[in-house]
Amino acid sequence: MAAAAGEAPLSQAIYSFGKPWPELNEGLSYTDTFRCAAADTSTTLIEFYSDNYKSSAPLPGWIHRIRNGQITVDGQVVIDPEMILREGSKLVYHRLAWQEPLAPHMLQVLYEDDDIVALNKPSGLQVLPKGLFQQRTVLAQLQWKEWKMPLSSCSKRKNVQSHPVPVHRLGRGTSGLLLCAKTKLAKVRLASYFAEGTINAGNKRDETEDSRERKVSKFYRALVTGILENDEDVVTQPIGLVHYPGVSEGLYVACSSGKQAVSKVCVLERLAHENQTLVQVEIHxxxxxxxxxxxxxIGHPLVDDPLYGIGGQPKFADLEHSCPDVSFAYDGGYERPLQPVPGDCGYHLHAHWLVLCHPSTEKMVKITAPLPRILQTREERCAKQVDS
Structure with missing residues (x-):
C-alpha cells in the first residue's frame, strides 16, 4: 500500500456543515462516589478534591469552588471545605459555563458512504473535548448534525451509531483529513488499523513488507525551517513523556526511553530565499x-511552531525545576500557562491524504484533503491558477 510523493488523488469537498458556537458552553459536571480508605480514618471534602484532582486546580482553587457552591454532596450544596465525608456519598463538582477560545466551526466532507466519513478539519479546531475546549470541537459538530444513516437491513441498523465519531486525532493546530466512523464495526476496525501501524512501527522489519501489510497509510504536508540536505530521511527516534508546566500528564518529546516511532520525510521543494523546506511526511x-x-x-522544526524546537524538545529550559503556579482563574482552575502548550497553533502541518483498506468492502480507498496555499509547491500553485 506504499505510495510515492505526488501520487495523491485529486479531491474536492462534497459539502460543508457546521453550526456557529454559542457564546457560552453548558458547563460540566463530574461525579464521584466516596469510598473510605480505612474504617478508622476520616476525609474532608477539601482533602478529597485537592488530593485526587491536583491537575484540575490548586488547593486555594478547590476551596474557592467549594465556597462558591459548585459542589454537592448527596444532592445538597456544601460550602464548608472541612465537611467530613461519609462512605458511599455521591459527590458532584459543577464546572461553571465559560466562553471557550475562538475556533472555526465549519467542516468539509471529503468522502462519505454508509460506513465512514472523511472530514477536512481546519486548523484551530480541536477534535475531542479537553481543557478549555469542551464544546468547540469536531465531535460536537458531528453530534449536532442530522446524518443519513444506512437503513438497508436490520443488522446494519443495530450496527449504526447515533452520529459519526473520530477514530484518530489531529492536533488542534493541524489541518486536514480526519476519518470518522458511522458504524460500530467501522469504528472498531479503523481503530485497529491505526493501532496496528503503531505496534508494527516498534518492530524492526523490512519497510517494503511493512508497507504491503499496513491497512492505512497517512501522508502529511509540512513547512519546516532550514534546508534539508537529503531528499529522503527515515526518522526512528522514540517519543516519551517529560514534566512540563501547565500540562498535567506531561509533555511528549524526543526521548531515548520513550516508545518507538517511525516517520519517512521526503523533500518536495527547497525554498532557499526563505530558508525553508516543503516536505511530505508519511507516519508509520x-x-x-x-x-x-x-x-x-532532525534539526528542522516546523515553521512558527510555538512549542517544539531543535532536537524535538520544547524551546524552554529548566522545565523540571519550574515552580507550579498556585494562582487560580475565576472558576478556581489554573491560570493559562505562560509558556506554549501542545494545543497552541501557528505551525504549518496538514494531513494531506491517506490510503485506506475500507472497513466493510476491504477495497483500497484514497482520499485527499485540499492543501492550504502555503503548503503547495510552486507547480501546484501554477496548476491551480491555470484551472481557475
Whole structure:
C-alpha cells in the first residue's frame, strides 16, 4: 500500500456543515462516589478534591469552588471545605459555563458512504473535548448534525451509531483529513488499523513488507525551517513523556526511553530565499505530536511552531525545576500557562491524504484533503491558477 510523493488523488469537498458556537458552553459536571480508605480514618471534602484532582486546580482553587457552591454532596450544596465525608456519598463538582477560545466551526466532507466519513478539519479546531475546549470541537459538530444513516437491513441498523465519531486525532493546530466512523464495526476496525501501524512501527522489519501489510497509510504536508540536505530521511527516534508546566500528564518529546516511532520525510521543494523546506511526511506510527517532534529532532522544526524546537524538545529550559503556579482563574482552575502548550497553533502541518483498506468492502480507498496555499509547491500553485 506504499505510495510515492505526488501520487495523491485529486479531491474536492462534497459539502460543508457546521453550526456557529454559542457564546457560552453548558458547563460540566463530574461525579464521584466516596469510598473510605480505612474504617478508622476520616476525609474532608477539601482533602478529597485537592488530593485526587491536583491537575484540575490548586488547593486555594478547590476551596474557592467549594465556597462558591459548585459542589454537592448527596444532592445538597456544601460550602464548608472541612465537611467530613461519609462512605458511599455521591459527590458532584459543577464546572461553571465559560466562553471557550475562538475556533472555526465549519467542516468539509471529503468522502462519505454508509460506513465512514472523511472530514477536512481546519486548523484551530480541536477534535475531542479537553481543557478549555469542551464544546468547540469536531465531535460536537458531528453530534449536532442530522446524518443519513444506512437503513438497508436490520443488522446494519443495530450496527449504526447515533452520529459519526473520530477514530484518530489531529492536533488542534493541524489541518486536514480526519476519518470518522458511522458504524460500530467501522469504528472498531479503523481503530485497529491505526493501532496496528503503531505496534508494527516498534518492530524492526523490512519497510517494503511493512508497507504491503499496513491497512492505512497517512501522508502529511509540512513547512519546516532550514534546508534539508537529503531528499529522503527515515526518522526512528522514540517519543516519551517529560514534566512540563501547565500540562498535567506531561509533555511528549524526543526521548531515548520513550516508545518507538517511525516517520519517512521526503523533500518536495527547497525554498532557499526563505530558508525553508516543503516536505511530505508519511507516519508509520501515531505517537502524539510525532511529526512536530521528529522534524525538530532532525534539526528542522516546523515553521512558527510555538512549542517544539531543535532536537524535538520544547524551546524552554529548566522545565523540571519550574515552580507550579498556585494562582487560580475565576472558576478556581489554573491560570493559562505562560509558556506554549501542545494545543497552541501557528505551525504549518496538514494531513494531506491517506490510503485506506475500507472497513466493510476491504477495497483500497484514497482520499485527499485540499492543501492550504502555503503548503503547495510552486507547480501546484501554477496548476491551480491555470484551472481557475
Amino acid at each position: 506510527s501515531g505517537r502524539p505530536h510525532q511529526i512536530r517532534i521528529h522534524l525538530g529532532y
